[in-house]
Amino acid sequence: MTSRADIDVRPIDASEFPDWQRAMNIGFLHRPTLDEEILDARRAQFTPGRSTAAFDGGRCVATFRSFAQELTAVGGAAVPADAVTNVTVSPTHRRRGLLTRMMAQDLAAAKERGDVVATLIAAEYPIYGRYGFGPATWATEWTIDVPRAGLDPRWAGPEDGGRIDLVDAEDVRKHGPELHERLRRSQPGVVSRDELWWKVTTGAVRFHATFHEPYYVIYRSASGEVEGIAAYTADDKWGDGKQPLNTVRVKWLTGVTPAAERALWRYLCSIDWVVAVKTGYRAPDDLLPHFLPDPRAAAVTTHADWLWVRILDVVRALEARTYEAAGSLVLEVADAGGLAGGRYRLEASADGAGTCAPTTDNPDLSLDVAELATLWLGDESAVRLAALGRVREERAGAARQADALLRTSRRPWCPDIF
Numbered sequence: 001m002t003s004r005a006d007i008d009v010r011p012i013d014a015s016e017f018p019d020w021q022r023a024m025n026i027g028f029l030h031r032p033t034l035d036e037e038i039l040d041a042r043r044a045q046f047t048p049g050r051s052t053a054a055f056d057g058g059r060c061v062a063t064f065r066s067f068a069q070e071l072t073a074v075g076g077a078a079v080p081a082d083a084v085t086n087v088t089v090s091p092t093h094r095r096r097g098l099l100t101r102m103m104a105q106d107l108a109a110a111k112e113r114g115d116v117v118a119t120l121i122a123a124e125y126p127i128y129g130r131y132g133f134g135p136a137t138w139a140t141e142w143t144i145d146v147p148r149a150g151l152d153p154r155w156a157g158p159e160d161g162g163r164i165d166l167v168d169a170e171d172v173r174k175h176g177p178e179l180h181e182r183l184r185r186s187q188p189g190v191v192s193r194d195e196l197w198w199k200v201t202t203g204a205v206r207f208h209a210t211f212h213e214p215y216y217v218i219y220r221s222a223s224g225e226v227e228g229i230a231a232y233t234a235d236d237k238w239g240d241g242k243q244p245l246n247t248v249r250v251k252w253l254t255g256v257t258p259a260a261e262r263a264l265w266r267y268l269c270s271i272d273w274v275v276a277v278k279t280g281y282r283a284p285d286d287l288l289p290h291f292l293p294d295p296r297a298a299a300v301t302t303h304a305d306w307l308w309v310r311i312l313d314v315v316r317a318l319e320a321r322t323y324e325a326a327g328s329l330v331l332e333v334a335d336a337g338g339l340a341g342g343r344y345r346l347e348a349s350a351d352g353a354g355t356c357a358p359t360t361d362n363p364d365l366s367l368d369v370a371e372l373a374t375l376w377l378g379d380e381s382a383v384r385l386a387a388l389g390r391v392r393e394e395r396a397g398a399a400r401q402a403d404a405l406l407r408t409s410r411r412p413w414c415p416d417i418f
Helices: 014-027 036-045 098-113 169-184 195-201 258-268 314-320 369-376 382-387 398-406
Strands: 008-011 051-056 059-072 078-089 117-121 138-145 163-167 215-220 226-234 246-255 274-278 298-305 307-311 327-334 342-348 354-358 365-368 391-393
Touching: 008 098, 014 036, 014 051, 014 059, 014 078, 051 098, 059 098, 059 117, 078 098, 078 314, 098 117, 163 258, 169 195, 169 215, 169 226, 169 246, 215 258, 226 258, 246 258, 258 274, 307 369, 314 342, 314 354, 314 369, 327 369, 327 398, 365 369, 365 398, 369 382, 369 398, 382 391, 382 398, 391 398
Parallel strands: 078 117, 246 274, 327 365
Antiparallel strands: 008 051, 051 059, 059 078, 117 307, 138 274, 138 298, 163 215, 215 226, 226 246, 327 342, 342 354, 365 391
16 A cells, blocks of 8 residues: 555646546546547636646546635625535545645645635535535425425416516526626625536536536516526426326526516426426525415425535635624634634624624634634524534623624525536
8 A cells, every 4th residue: 555655646737637537537436438528628627726636656546626716705795715626535545634635735725815715515524524614505405296286277477577488508608697696696605607607507518428408498577687597307207097297307596586486486387297396406495385385395305515615714704794783702713724713803883794803802602613614604503503512602692692693584505516
């Protein structure tokens, strides 16, 4: 077995990308070798210095990539983020500290660059807490039993003066980016999408050998403004009695108004032959079930952690968001990674603005940087974390005060996987 010291961990150059991609596929249990066309398409993701690998005897045995991203904080401000993805370690090289080395290099570079946070979607829960990440948003998927929902089967379109149209991929690339920008100005937890994202999701650039083109549908308000887009697929299943039993699977659905969301879900539940709609991952407090006359027709089939956040700059992170009430709180933040630890005073004003600075005052709450991440987007409760032993009150009532400052009326949501 090669010693840890003899395994080289470093950024790759462009010539090493095929070996890096092969190792990543092996780590994710995908077909090891890609067609040249697909490999060439994936080169568009390569940025010098942002793709890291571990090499043992010249063979790539671990992969790691990050890219520039923006994350919407509470209140609508966007903060620069280091988005972590494509993390694998080959099964022959587990438990040798390779992920720890790659993560340390990447987070140090992100800190130096001035990123406020790092983000990722965790394939497994226990891995990333030890690097200072905490689950900051959750995702819920419902399966709608369409016959039970109580909707009028004679429905033929929105009743608010708007309209729904089937469109092509080109229309999605035209209208989608601006609509997503509108969403992320108002929804904490949403991340930016670059031009490549829209090309990949609509098949203009193909990262997989088979691309199954979805159906695309747009909702326009009575004034003609695009306020919602959905992408979905459908299967072809019939019962023994020659009865249609088809399921619609929503790939993604963006609505910037409740009217748009209502109209799109109503459309998806009205398609002939469809008896079930799988919603894809939505915010846990999504309005969807209550758009149905019988909300019980939407059964939760998945509920799990989704976006994980690692705070790199406590001052900028806390000053980027807004607050629900006026108040002051001193936080003792522990960070084993040495990137964001310290004692900080947060001052929130009645207009929602916050200021933060290092302090030597006695702390009100003590917590790990990972727990601060779970609180930062407003989803988690400091009182709950204190009950779990993950936050320590240094002053009686401090956890309840933290909730009054930090928690939000609607839950954060990240609609993307990366």
